[in-house]
Amino acid sequence: MTTPIRNAALYRYSLPMEAGIVLRNQRLKTRDGLLIHLQQGEQQGWGEIAPLPEFSQETLEQAQQATLLWLQTWLAGGQPAFSEWPSVAFGTSCALAELQEQLPLSADYRKVPLCTGDPDELFDVLAALPGEKVAKVKVGLYEAVRDGMIVNVLLEALPELKLRLDANRSWTRAKADGFAKYVNPAWRDRIAFLEEPCKTRDESRDFALATGIAIAWDESVREADFVVQAEPGVVAIVIKPTLVGSLARCRELVNQAHQVGLSAVISSSIESSLGLTQLARIAHWLTPDTVPGLDTLNLMQAQLLRRWPESNLPLLDIDALECLWRN
Numbered sequence: 001m002t003t004p005i006r007n008a009a010l011y012r013y014s015l016p017m018e019a020g021i022v023l024r025n026q027r028l029k030t031r032d033g034l035l036i037h038l039q040q041g042e043q044q045g046w047g048e049i050a051p052l053p054e055f056s057q058e059t060l061e062q063a064q065q066a067t068l069l070w071l072q073t074w075l076a077g078g079q080p081a082f083s084e085w086p087s088v089a090f091g092t093s094c095a096l097a098e099l100q101e102q103l104p105l106s107a108d109y110r111k112v113p114l115c116t117g118d119p120d121e122l123f124d125v126l127a128a129l130p131g132e133k134v135a136k137v138k139v140g141l142y143e144a145v146r147d148g149m150i151v152n153v154l155l156e157a158l159p160e161l162k163l164r165l166d167a168n169r170s171w172t173r174a175k176a177d178g179f180a181k182y183v184n185p186a187w188r189d190r191i192a193f194l195e196e197p198c199k200t201r202d203e204s205r206d207f208a209l210a211t212g213i214a215i216a217w218d219e220s221v222r223e224a225d226f227v228v229q230a231e232p233g234v235v236a237i238v239i240k241p242t243l244v245g246s247l248a249r250c251r252e253l254v255n256q257a258h259q260v261g262l263s264a265v266i267s268s269s270i271e272s273s274l275g276l277t278q279l280a281r282i283a284h285w286l287t288p289d290t291v292p293g294l295d296t297l298n299l300m301q302a303q304l305l306r307r308w309p310e311s312n313l314p315l316l317d318i319d320a321l322e323c324l325w326r327n
């Protein structure tokens, strides 16, 4: 039997962002990335490769070079190893999984709404949310005490509400304690988790034990010395596949988490609607009991290639993209 002929193309996109989106220290005016399209006989698959500035180690240029190398080997009929760059490993593995029909089509389009702290606004969002009332609030951007008050007000005003919080390692233990002091102990178990409260893992663990507020690992998951394990006060790991690597690596992390009783939360690295809808499929497949953290589409002004259900953002088609390369 002969192997059907392989074809591939590589596109580059640049999507305008909503004004004022800041990532760590940098304003993000456009979201730039690559799309790969693989074809083999009747089969085909797409993947998105979009290193996230301030978060990914690799630049878009490095990702592009690595993707071209991977494509050459794949086109020659080989099974190239996935790149060392996580964004490249993720995008190429998704394209291959689609081509080989290994990534199921059904998806979990629920998302945990990102909320700014206005109870009235959140009340409306939650009323429209089917099922579990869970929202996410970024903390650590302003005064820790202010964050504590806001979280307390939200939990007090909306009795059904559960919160995911994310401090992105911004607090010292003292600041974190300042936050916790303002959250009524009776409501602390409605904080599903607080991601990475402190600058170090040790401080975050101590914080969880001292306050009874459950924590989750996000940044830590991407560090070389990280081991998935059950620890007192830790309830979840956050997996951002664009920053983590291949589908196989993500799957391994999910399995390790579930084996030790932790939740695994598939989460966005601000991919386009193409990548986001794939993340929704991955979440439905690998973490069916956990709502993924995918409420980032509205940071952009357009969708790409595939629609997120119920989004009214305009859709850019493949003709709108720059084709960098095809065989």
Ligand code: OSB
Residues within 6 Å of the ligand: 055, 112, 136, 166, 168, 218, 267, 268, 269, 270, 292, 293, 294, 295, 296
């Ligand atoms: O702070 O966890 C973060 C997206 C890109 C980069 C960093 C972060 C995020 C998100 C994604 O918060 C949304 C989510 O996890 O719910």
Ligand code: MG
Residues within 6 Å of the ligand: 166, 168, 195, 218, 219, 238
């Ligand atoms: Mg985080």
